[in-house]
Amino acid sequence: MRHLLSAADLTRDEALLILDTAGELGKVTDRAVKKLPTLRGRTVVNLFFEDSTRTRISFEAAAKRLSADLITFSAKGSSVSKGESLKDTALTLEAMGADAVVVRHEASGAPHRLAHSGWIDCAVINAGDGTHEHPTQALLDAFTLRHHLSGGEGALDGRRVVIVGDVLHSRVARSNVLLLHALGASVTLVAPPTLMPVGVQTWPCEVSYDLDDALPGASAVMMLRVQRERMNAAYFPSTHEYSRRYGLDTRRASLLADDGIVLHPGPMNRGMEITADVADGQRSVIVEQVTNGVNVRMAVLYLILGARAEADLTEASQ
Amino acid sequence: MSVLLKGALLYGEEAVDVVIAEGRIAGLEPPGGASDGDLVVDARSLVLLPGLVDLHTHLREPGREDAETIQTGSAAAALGGFTAVHAMANTQPVADTAGVVEQVWRRGVDAGLCDVFPVGAVTVGLRGEQLAELGAMAESAARVRVFSDDGVCVNDAVLMRRALEYVKAFDGVIAQHAQEPRLTEGAQMNEGALSGVLGLRGWPSVAEEAIIARDVLLADHVDSRVHICHLSTRGSVEIVRWAKERGINVTAEVTPHHLVLTEEIARTYDPRYKVNPPLRTAADVEAVRRGLADGTIDAVATDHAPHPHEDKDCEWAAGAFGMLGLETALSVVIETMVDTGRLDWRGVADRMSVRPARIGRLDGHGRPLEVGEPANLVLVDPSARWTVDPARLASRSRNTPFVAREMHGRVVATFLAGRPTVLEGRLT
Incomplete structure (x- = not known):
């Protein structure tokens, strides 16, 4: 694996390798000293052109636990706001010796450009690009699903996952559809027709406009953040109507299979797409997703950068 | 100046000698029929448009x-x-x-x-x-x-x-x-x-x-x-x-x-x-x-x-x-x-x-290839192949979508009111 740009880049076996590796590395997280020497001397740059505290911190923690040198570059107050281009920023960071660039950008395809334009030579990891993809989020979601639904091993064959909300603008939904499909799960997307992308019927998933129809018996439901401003662009009439038709409350959560779980990539709009009762309830694994995010990102950095001996990993599992 | 295009294929059809004088097409003769000009172009197998x-x-x-x-x-x-x-x-x-x-x-x-x-x-x-x-x-x-x-x-x-x-x-x-x-x-x-x-x-x-x-x-x-x-x-x-x-x-x-x-x-x-x-x-x-x-x-x-x-x-x-x-x-x-x-x-x-x-209601352009018409003309080699190199384009910019693409046919010569602007594929 040279870069991680899209969940579509991952075969079933590659995805399983990342999840298995995350599981092994996660054991470090449970130790008193949460650190491995694996990436000592390697430099990871967090290149964040868009605010994203959670993803940035998650990658920071992952890089630090693997002993990588870490440079965090946030667009706010940086040279980007003075008009420096993506290309020049990337050239600067590579000149500082970056081995991997973790990039979050508001433009779809920006990580793809970094990886393929010939500007720089280092590994590129997509930490969310515009309305395109967010592959490490999908990996941490898959890791969480697997933990609860498959005993932390193997794939997700035969499981059904419902993803609800602003699919049109969601990079999380795109990456999850691709990855969960690769792992054998069946995915149902639920949204008002206005928030479904054109051509969604060609995606490897089911599509529904009716949440109550889609939920019964599902293994998991993933609620996507819906920005209240979408109402002003006529995507839906009001937040109340949205909540009534597509929000997850206790009644709807009870339609899931007995062991069904509730996920949310965060940040949540409590009261909008999810009620507080459900967000904090028994089925919710939302906080756990954050923990798993660090493990999965350690695995991605490890597999992309750490061609170093298996020994480190063996040590971790002892 | 006078120009003679020898053996050009009129609209890709029959070969003719084209005489250009005073900015106009002065003669369309059977091949070999026309006399010399100040500039003689071997236009055999080239399409004239x-x-x-x-x-x-x-x-x-x-x-x-x-x-x-x-x-x-x-x-x-x-x-x-x-x-x-x-x-x-x-x-x-x-x-x-x-x-x-x-x-x-x-x-x-x-x-x-x-x-x-x-x-x-x-x-x-x-x-x-x-x-x-x-x-x-x-x-x-x-x-x-x-x-x-x-x-x-x-x-x-x-x-x-x-x-x-x-x-x-x-x-x-x-x-x-x-x-x-x-x-x-x-x-x-x-x-x-x-x-x-x-x-x-x-x-x-x-x-x-x-x-x-x-x-x-x-x-x-x-x-x-x-x-x-x-x-x-x-x-x-x-x-x-x-x-x-x-x-x-x-x-x-x-x-x-x-x-x-x-x-x-x-x-x-x-x-x-x-x-x-x-x-x-x-x-x-x-x-x-x-x-x-x-x-x-x-x-x-x-x-x-x-x-x-x-x-x-x-x-x-x-x-x-x-x-x-x-x-x-x-x-x-x-x-x-x-x-x-x-x-x-x-x-x-x-x-x-x-x-x-x-x-565009232009008078002197898009005219038939006939004697007396303005000599706004192009000679094309239809069988030539070339590759686009953005650095060699005459445009000041380089944003062609056809980089490294093999292109079909090539402009050999262009005449504006009887005067060559392009000869042998290059600006005169």
Whole structure:
């Protein structure tokens, strides 16, 4: 694996390798000293052109636990706001010796450009690009699903996952559809027709406009953040109507299979797409997703950068 | 000076010796029949066509001389086989007064490589609020007949109606950039399954088709003529075909890139392929080829849109819309229309010279290859193959979508009013 740009880049076996590796590395997280020497001397740059505290911190923690040198570059107050281009920023960071660039950008395809334009030579990891993809989020979601639904091993064959909300603008939904499909799960997307992308019927998933129809018996439901401003662009009439038709409350959560779980990539709009009762309830694994995010990102950095001996990993599992 | 073209294939048909004198075709003789000239060109196996006419270029002058000038744009035009180009009005300042269009026209005359006909803006500053002084531009030395806010759509239906009516006084035409603005806010590529996958905001076909449908009906209602710029969708071809069948005075153009490239290339996220209207689907490409073949689409126009390198060497969303076209247009037409048997050389002459000249009401261009006609001519080697090297283009910009692509056919010589602007594929 040279870069991680899209969940579509991952075969079933590659995805399983990342999840298995995350599981092994996660054991470090449970130790008193949460650190491995694996990436000592390697430099990871967090290149964040868009605010994203959670993803940035998650990658920071992952890089630090693997002993990588870490440079965090946030667009706010940086040279980007003075008009420096993506290309020049990337050239600067590579000149500082970056081995991997973790990039979050508001433009779809920006990580793809970094990886393929010939500007720089280092590994590129997509930490969310515009309305395109967010592959490490999908990996941490898959890791969480697997933990609860498959005993932390193997794939997700035969499981059904419902993803609800602003699919049109969601990079999380795109990456999850691709990855969960690769792992054998069946995915149902639920949204008002206005928030479904054109051509969604060609995606490897089911599509529904009716949440109550889609939920019964599902293994998991993933609620996507819906920005209240979408109402002003006529995507839906009001937040109340949205909540009534597509929000997850206790009644709807009870339609899931007995062991069904509730996920949310965060940040949540409590009261909008999810009620507080459900967000904090028994089925919710939302906080756990954050923990798993660090493990999965350690695995991605490890597999992309750490061609170093298996020994480190063996040590971790002892 | 006198020129003798020996053995040229007239419209790709019979071989003749062409005598050019005093800016006109002075003789068409059987091969070997003509005497010498000041310049003798061995034109055996080369196709002779009337000089090409482009209804749609952006020469960027005044205002963005870092991207192109009338001099460099004219050079690119001559190398592409053009003897006349129309220069769109979206310069800085906008070509919305007699003063600016006369400046553009004079700079074209000074460059002397092809005739440059400025297009006048329809509205002041392209703002879509108030008609520009169309009559003053028409009566200026530049003799403007084509008016367009190209780059933006004349979206206000009343303003469009008035513009269509007003230009009837001097036989003008409104060239519409058909793009419903609300449906295309922030649009990045063709809207369809691929835009959904790539996460790029879609530019739906309906945003083009809805404006074309409205405007052909308006043109019918006020009995004026409307020209559709860079038509790009199957639906647009159907609407224009329908309108022509009803006798509505509508003409349309297609760009070379819409004849050959599809949206699939957006998968690279390389803004070199970002253009407005966007590259469409294979079905749309097939429809515009068919429309060009059957005459529903009147003309190939390049929408030559130079941009500085930094505006394309970036992420997709930050990239500028537009591609170079002048030096590659004829090759694309040969590849997609001639080599596929959809158009013969008379057809190429019709779509790339005769009809665009007629739409622009140009007197000395798009004329038949007959004795006494102006010697605006191009000689083409139809079997040549060449590879596009952006560093070797005459344009000041490098944003060609055809880098490293093998092109079909090559312009060998171009004559403007009897004088060679290009010989042996190079500027004279």
